[in-house]
Amino acid sequence: MSDQLQRTPFFEQHLEYGAKMVPFAGFEMPIQYEGIKAEHHAVRTAAGLFDVSHMGEFFVSGSQALSFLQKITVNDVSKLAIGKAQYSCMCYENGGIVDDLIVYRLGEEEYLLVVNGANITKDWEWVQKNNTEGAQLTNASDDYALLALQGPASPAILAELTDVALEEIPFYGFKMGTVAGWPAIISATGYTGEKGFELYINAKECPVTEVFEKLLAAGTSHGLKLCGLGARDTLRLEKGYALYGNDITAETHPLEARLGWITKLDKGFFIGSEKLAEIKAKGVDRKLTGFTIDEARAIPRKDYRLFDEDAHEVGYVTSGGMSITLEKGIGMAYVDVGAIEKNKNLVIQIRNKEVPIQLCTPPFV
DSSP states (O other): OOTTOEEOTTHHHHHHTTOEEEEETTEEEEEESSOHHHHHHHHHHSEEEEEOTTSEEEEEESTTHHHHHHHHSSSOGGGOOTTBEEEEEEEOTTSOEEEEEEEEEEETTEEEEEEOGGGHHHHHHHHHHTOTTOOEEEEOTTTEEEEEEESTTHHHHHHTSOOSOGGGOOTTBEEEEEETTEEEEEESOOSSSSSEEEEEEETTTSOHHHHHHHHHHHHGGGTEEEEOHHHHHHHHHHTTOOOBTTTBOTTOOTTTTTOGGGOOGGGOOOTTHHHHHHHHHHOOSEEEEEEEEOSTTOOOOTTOEEEOTTSOEEEEEEEEEEETTTTEEEEEEEEEHHHHHHOOSOEEEETTEEEEOEEEOSOOO
16 A cells, blocks of 8 residues: 555554555545444444544634634534534535535534545635634644444443433534543534444544543443444445535535535525525526335446436436345435436436336435
8 A cells, every 4th residue: 555645543453453454535444344234234233433533623713713614614603502513514606515524613612623534635725715704723633533433332332431421412412521531522423324423532642542442342242343434335325425525526516415404595605605596596407316226236336327218318326335224226316307306217327237216315224
């Protein structure tokens, strides 16, 4: 592997526990340990532990923090209470998506932005460039480790290592506390659709590998498995969660990407708001929608084409694969609005064969 690839603080643990490592977002990351299917089932039925330390963390503070975030994100940050998190995205002036992210309100004038690992450099340049308000910005991406403990057994496992009342943390809420005796942000968020937590720990100040090992030990009796990026992708696809670079990009906008619910055009100006208001008034030409395939062993992949009954191309796949839970092909695709409304005899071209699909609205499970 290239010497240029970065490593998370848990790299040695990944090797020790037999992970298959791959390049991802500029890092050497585990794609799987025991196997994607076993890891996927563990998260759906018990628990899984993911290293997602490749993600980026930007702290935003000061008296101008709120006005800056209102301008740079599409959701309404003024509605965010201390101790709560908000899913959002940043857009270019033309409405295209810079990145999707989570905004945490840590204090009266202190926020945390969590961005995608592959976009850290681009996002950091974007927020700096647009910080005309003079908010205080700190890129702490290299300082923080991030572990995701996901699955129905997650609360029982984490309760063995913290005094925080986990049952009091609502979905998309968080508390500051300790895990295995070390300070952490304990957030009831995740990318799997299961109950779980994301643990932000300063790796420069805490022995994060010790926390990793104690989580593993606590999870032994609960069926916890180490999980890689492969299971993370199959789990998020079953829930219809967007992946930047696939389902959302600079060439897509939130109104067509099923993100209208986070796009608060009534909050006042934000970057991209004028173009998005124009698009909303006119109506979108295509929408990101889900689909399933009943034919056995027919697996959809990114960029496969969709056609209507008249053999006209009406869409393309952005994410696809075999649903481990449903045991059939599922995917998400941008499809022409007319074809969605008609929703009749649509097919996907897999190699040289046309296979019928059924449109649906995610989640799939």
